[in-house]
Amino acid sequence: MTALSVNLNxxxxxxxxxxxxxxxxxxxGIACLDAGAHGLTVHPRPDARHIRADxxxxxxxxxxxxxxxxxxxGNPFAPPRPGYPGLLPLCQSVRPAQVTLVPDGDGQLTSDHGFDFGADxxxxxxxxxxxxxxxxxxxxFVDVGNPHVADAAALGADRVELYTGPYAEAFAAGAPQPALDAAAHTAVLAQAAGLQVNAGHDxxxxxxxxxLAGVPAVREVSIGHALIGEALYAGLDATVRAYCTIIDTAHRT
Known part of the structure; x- marks a missing residue:
């Protein structure tokens, strides 16, 4: 079953x-959980442009x-600064169920690429x-098509999160199948190495x-930007319930 984690950024x-x-x-967050979301996601950045440490x-x-x-x-390499203790100290204080490592620099508008395991x-x-x-x-966080996705297991990771931005762009352009096939192939490579697969972005x-129909055994999707945008029209409760229905239907079929 795929879990829905709502990003509150x-x-x-x-x-x-x-x-x-x-x-x-x-x-x-309470509204999302009451509507059926399985969890919550945040991405605190050092500049506190949205989610803060508190x-x-x-x-x-x-x-x-x-x-x-x-x-x-969060970016595990970003140094602490006033108002941001660093990702590891923050996690040591909160003890979350999951930490998703993302290689985004301070100036990035949003996460848009995965790790280079050879370099990092x-x-x-x-x-x-x-x-x-x-x-x-x-x-x-990994790019779809990364041939070295299995290296994440050797580094000790439990899961990879597929960066789905290119898939979303291809879907919007009316030609999603190549991107979907690439995502499925990357997921299979990861799973063969003992990694579970999450997905997120757009x-x-x-x-x-x-x-979900095209990529096998996705354990979790983290969705924020689109979900919150859709909720401006339909309401947060109705929007989260709609996502849960999509996930339930995908698993039934």
Whole structure:
């Protein structure tokens, strides 16, 4: 069964644009969980442009109280600075169920590529071990088509998250099959190495069903930007329920 983890970053973007507490990320998280989401995702960045360290602590408490997965995404190499203690110290404080490592620089608008294991592996391995010591499952962000995706297992990772941006673009252009086939092939390579497979980035109600039908045994999808955008029209509760229905239908068929 594929789990739906709702990324709350865009709620924090809206709050931060005005200051104050509204819209409240914890209230939004409760609404998502009440509607059937299996967990919550945040991606705190060092510049605190959306999710802040205090949000991470509050949402971690919510997820523990509800017995659901809390997934923290972040760049493990970004140094600490005022207001951002660093990904590892933050995870040591919150002890999330899953940590997703993403190689995004400070200036990136959004995550748009996976790790180069040849270049980054020697730094990733000890950080993955340290995150395991907190009790977290560790997933690493990978490009679809990466022939070395199995290297993530040698570094100690439990899962990989397929970067689905190119698939979403191909779907929108009306020619998704090559990107879908590439994602399926990468997933199979990862699974053969003992890794489980997550997916995320630009997945939406329009393209999710085809992705789940075409890529085997996806364990989790992390969806934020499209979901929050759709919720502006239909409401958060209805939108999360719609995603859950898509996932349920995909597994039944």
């Amino acid at each position: 865009k709620i924090a973007v809206l709050r931060n644009s005005r200051g104050g507490r509204e819209p409240d990320v914890v209230t939004a 949000d991470v602590l509050a949402l971690g408490g919510l997820c523990r109280s509800r017995g659901v997965e809390f997934n923290i995404e 592996g020697h730094r990733l391995a000890p950080l993955i071990a340290a995150l395991h010591a907190t009790g977290a499952r560790v997933s690493v 997945l939406s109600q329009a393209n999710l069903a085809a992705f």
